[in-house]
Amino acid sequence: MKRIFTTIVLLTAVTSGLSAQQALGWGESIVSPEINPDRTVTFRLRAPKAVTVAVVGDFQDGPGIMKEEAGVWSYTTEKLEPELYLYSFIVNGSRQLDPANVYMSRDVATWTNYFIVSGEEGDRGSLYLDNKVPHGDVARVWYDSPTLGLSRKMTIYTPAGYSAVSNKARYPVLYLLHGAGGDEEAWVTLGRAAEILDNLIAAGKAEPMIVVMPNGNTNTSAAPGAWSAGMYQPSFGRDPRFPEAKATMDESFPDIVRYVESRYRVRKGAESRAICGLSMGGGHTFMTSKRYPGMFGYIGLFSAAITVGNWQDRSKSTLEKMNEDTEFQQQMAAMFAAGPRLYWIGIGETDFLKPQNDDLRSWLDSKGFPYEYLESSGGHVWRNWRIYLTVFSRKLFK
Amino acid sequence: MKRIFTTIVLLTAVTSGLSAQQALGWGESIVSPEINPDRTVTFRLRAPKAVTVAVVGDFQDGPGIMKEEAGVWSYTTEKLEPELYLYSFIVNGSRQLDPANVYMSRDVATWTNYFIVSGEEGDRGSLYLDNKVPHGDVARVWYDSPTLGLSRKMTIYTPAGYSAVSNKARYPVLYLLHGAGGDEEAWVTLGRAAEILDNLIAAGKAEPMIVVMPNGNTNTSAAPGAWSAGMYQPSFGRDPRFPEAKATMDESFPDIVRYVESRYRVRKGAESRAICGLSMGGGHTFMTSKRYPGMFGYIGLFSAAITVGNWQDRSKSTLEKMNEDTEFQQQMAAMFAAGPRLYWIGIGETDFLKPQNDDLRSWLDSKGFPYEYLESSGGHVWRNWRIYLTVFSRKLFK
Numbered sequence: 091m092k093r094i095f096t097t098i099v100l101l102t103a104v105t106s107g108l109s110a111q112q113a114l115g116w117g118e119s120i121v122s123p124e125i126n127p128d129r130t131v132t133f134r135l136r137a138p139k140a141v142t143v144a145v146v147g148d149f150q151d152g153p154g155i156m157k158e159e160a161g162v163w164s165y166t167t168e169k170l171e172p173e174l175y176l177y178s179f180i181v182n183g184s185r186q187l188d189p190a191n192v193y194m195s196r197d198v199a200t201w202t203n204y205f206i207v208s209g210e211e212g213d214r215g216s217l218y219l220d221n222k223v224p225h226g227d228v229a230r231v232w233y234d235s236p237t238l239g240l241s242r243k244m245t246i247y248t249p250a251g252y253s254a255v256s257n258k259a260r261y262p263v264l265y266l267l268h269g270a271g272g273d274e275e276a277w278v279t280l281g282r283a284a285e286i287l288d289n290l291i292a293a294g295k296a297e298p299m300i301v302v303m304p305n306g307n308t309n310t311s312a313a314p315g316a317w318s319a320g321m322y323q324p325s326f327g328r329d330p331r332f333p334e335a336k337a338t339m340d341e342s343f344p345d346i347v348r349y350v351e352s353r354y355r356v357r358k359g360a361e362s363r364a365i366c367g368l369s370m371g372g373g374h375t376f377m378t379s380k381r382y383p384g385m386f387g388y389i390g391l392f393s394a395a396i397t398v399g400n401w402q403d404r405s406k407s408t409l410e411k412m413n414e415d416t417e418f419q420q421q422m423a424a425m426f427a428a429g430p431r432l433y434w435i436g437i438g439e440t441d442f443l444k445p446q447n448d449d450l451r452s453w454l455d456s457k458g459f460p461y462e463y464l465e466s467s468g469g470h471v472w473r474n475w476r477i478y479l480t481v482f483s484r485k486l487f488k
Numbered sequence: 489m490k491r492i493f494t495t496i497v498l499l500t501a502v503t504s505g506l507s508a509q510q511a512l513g514w515g516e517s518i519v520s521p522e523i524n525p526d527r528t529v530t531f532r533l534r535a536p537k538a539v540t541v542a543v544v545g546d547f548q549d550g551p552g553i554m555k556e557e558a559g560v561w562s563y564t565t566e567k568l569e570p571e572l573y574l575y576s577f578i579v580n581g582s583r584q585l586d587p588a589n590v591y592m593s594r595d596v597a598t599w600t601n602y603f604i605v606s607g608e609e610g611d612r613g614s615l616y617l618d619n620k621v622p623h624g625d626v627a628r629v630w631y632d633s634p635t636l637g638l639s640r641k642m643t644i645y646t647p648a649g650y651s652a653v654s655n656k657a658r659y660p661v662l663y664l665l666h667g668a669g670g671d672e673e674a675w676v677t678l679g680r681a682a683e684i685l686d687n688l689i690a691a692g693k694a695e696p697m698i699v700v701m702p703n704g705n706t707n708t709s710a711a712p713g714a715w716s717a718g719m720y721q722p723s724f725g726r727d728p729r730f731p732e733a734k735a736t737m738d739e740s741f742p743d744i745v746r747y748v749e750s751r752y753r754v755r756k757g758a759e760s761r762a763i764c765g766l767s768m769g770g771g772h773t774f775m776t777s778k779r780y781p782g783m784f785g786y787i788g789l790f791s792a793a794i795t796v797g798n799w800q801d802r803s804k805s806t807l808e809k810m811n812e813d814t815e816f817q818q819q820m821a822a823m824f825a826a827g828p829r830l831y832w833i834g835i836g837e838t839d840f841l842k843p844q845n846d847d848l849r850s851w852l853d854s855k856g857f858p859y860e861y862l863e864s865s866g867g868h869v870w871r872n873w874r875i876y877l878t879v880f881s882r883k884l885f886k
Contacts, residue, residue, distance in 0.1 A: 121721075136582065137580070137582055138581070138582075139539065139580040139581060139582075140580070141537065181579075182535070182537040182538070183536070183537060184534065184535055184537075184587075185587060186584055186585075186587075187584075187585055187599075189582075189583060189584075189598075190721075191721075192594065192597045192598075192599070192712060192713075192721055192722065193712075193713055193719055194592075194599065196590065199590045200587075200590075201585075201590070201592065201599075205719070206719065219716075219718070219719075220710075220713065220714055220715050220716050221716050222716040223716075224630075224639070225630045225639070225641075226630075227627055227628060227629040227630060228627070228628045229625055229626070229627035229628070229629075230625060230626045230627070231625040231627075231651065232622075232623045232624075232625060232648070241622070241623070243623075250630070253629065253751055255750050255751065312618075314590060314591075315590075315591055315618065316618055317618050318617075318618050318619050318620040318621075320617070321591055321603070321604065321617075323519075323588075323589075323590055324590065352653050353651055353653065
């Protein structure tokens with residue numbers, strides 16, 4: 091039946107000018123990007139009238155200058171490591187998406203094409219793909235935050251089998267937080283959180299867990315276009331049309347936990363609760379975990395934006411502030427006294443937030459508070475945060 | 489806290505070249521599209537080296553030729569009716585997306601920018617916006633289809649309040665099917681189904697209902713990128729890498745109903761089940777409803793691809809085939825004998841599938857089977873399908 095209708099619609103549409111009417115899009119006849127068997131990647135763009143075309147992306151440092159033949163520009167990379175890569179074209183100096191590649195992710199207000207290189211099963215690229223494994227469900231739900239005075243959206247991953255009729259099991263929960271400019275979509279799009287968890291759980295490398303991805307910007311309710319503030323253009327700065335937040339993310343965090351623990355079959359208690367986040371979300375993790383000692387048994391700071399005391403005071407280092415701030419010291423002491431199973435810090439060697447993270451480690455060392463540390467190559471980029479999730483999530487709830 | 493981190497990250501990122509590293513995207517400094525107070529719309533594109541720039545979209549018939557000033561091209565439309573509109577730019581003859589507009593929808597393999605014009609509360613454009621009303625949840629779930637031998641994905645909308653802890657109510661279910669080339673994402677993106685239901689339910693114009701949006705292509709499991717076939721480019725034709733489907737959509741439909749009725753708090757029985765779909769999904773609705781008389785109390789054909797007998801035989805009209813095909817006649821008679829509350833047909837006056845729908849109406853008239861009919865302006869386009877959903881969903885479960 092399906093094939094019959096497909097054929098009818100296809101034939102009729104081609105001859106009736108339907109595509110023009112409907113912007114249906116028949117796709118481009120050229121293939122781009124093409125991931126070659128040797129793991130080089132070829133980009134192609136049809137642009138007969140262009141003067142200069144280049145491809146820019148996180149697979150190499152400089153632009154790839156594309157060469158034209160019969161109106162089609164192309165460029166082939168060096169051999170690439172298994173990974174998810176982002177790229178765009180620069181046509182006559184203006185940034186443009188690849189019309190032949192349907193795969194795109196949004197970061198703040200910008201869409202960027204992506205592709206995934208994977209050499210073999212179990213390599214890093216393959217963790218970001220939808221493989222032949224049981225899949226979890228991903229829901230966008232709304233919860234009330236009385237602390238913020240808002241109804242807010244979040245994304246919740248439940249692992250494969252959670253919804254099976256006969257399943258009465260309770261699951262541990264990972265709270266997974268995005269960075270500034272992101273929203274409740276970031277970890278399931280750029281972060282590949284559902285694919286990573288599906289694949290690690292199927293391989294027996296991570297425990298089945300629920301993953302809760304709230305919106306960390308406390309003066310908004312949801313991602314752009316998904317709430318009543320209208321179809322605003324998201325940005326890093328605070329949109330003056332939005333209300334001033336009534337509270338901070340860490341203050342409001344119990345609203346999220348209360349929602350999750352009342353509606354899902356979860357195991358309660360610190361040994362079944364983990365929290366981690368990237369950049370601003372790493373800051374939220376840092377603040378929330380010390381504000382509520384004993385709430386989380388596993389705490390992960392991914393390239394975390396760590397602030398102590400007055401962030402505007404640049405006359406002192408973060409370490410100096412830590413050594414002076416008795417409230418900070420008391421909160422951290424109470425948190426470690428509650429005995430978290432893991433305090434984990436990951437950061438890239440060129441990350442601009444590394445100094446604060448170095449200071450935190452120095453302070454923890456000086457107090458003898460235990461933590462694990464991973465220093466990766468690179469900077470403040472999604473590649474690192476995906477890697478940190480694959481490392482951190484394996485350590486949870488064992 | 490949020491503002492503090494935002495400011496830190498913003499300042500540090502701007503001065504550290506982070507955006508180049510991360511393709512974060514700071515957005516364009518120009519506004520496009522701008523919806524003016526008089527409901528005209530202005531498009532703008534920065535393209536200093538371009539020779540010709542036009543905007544094409546479903547808001548007018550021909551291209552809007554853009555004029556350049558200081559490297560920025562612009563065009564302003566006539567006054568537009570409240571509606572969701574799709575558009576792209578044509579730069580030097582090549583199609584390009586609007587880099588200043590974060591709002592895009594995918595149709596098959598093509599992304600297109602969109603915007604929504606809304607004049608006042610309750611107009612058609614406003615039904616497609618996220619307004620200050622309670623919102624339902626939207627989940628992507630996986631179900632087993634033994635009939636197809638596949639684990640498959642679908643999208644499920646549960647209305648506001650469904651998940652409240654104290655709520656024990658059971659809800660009716662609308663099964664909402666996409667067209668050829670679409671997938672389980674189509675109705676919540678281009679179709680604005682969640683916004684339409686949120687707004688109609690909040691206004692008391694539609695009953696609270698669960699909406700189930702399965703994938704209608706029986707040889708695939710899920711939307712592109714969401715299943716293990718890899719990152720293929722979707723198309724209207726059958727991808728030779730996919731397995732031949734083991735059964736048709738209508739044959740496999742009970743697998744979907746079984747999943748939904750076992751996992752959600754639903755009211756069972758025909759008076760609490762509705763089915764509708766567009767184009768191929770209208771064909772699936774037509775086939776499924778007559779294959780299972782008494783399963784659905786409400787049946788809606790939206791620009792339906794109706795086939796009876798051998799679709800390749802063009803020597804006879806659909807009406808002639810209906811008058812000859814005793815299996816079709818028996819199925820339809822059994823379905824109407826079961827007393828559906830509504831058999832609804834909607835189609836555009838210029839739709840290429842109108843002849844088959846005219847024939848179906850003639851046949852129904854000849855037998856005295858009751859139905860409701862809506863003929864709208866325009867053709868085989870999403871605008872009509874959104875309109876049909878707003879009309880049809882109001883008639884359900886009263």
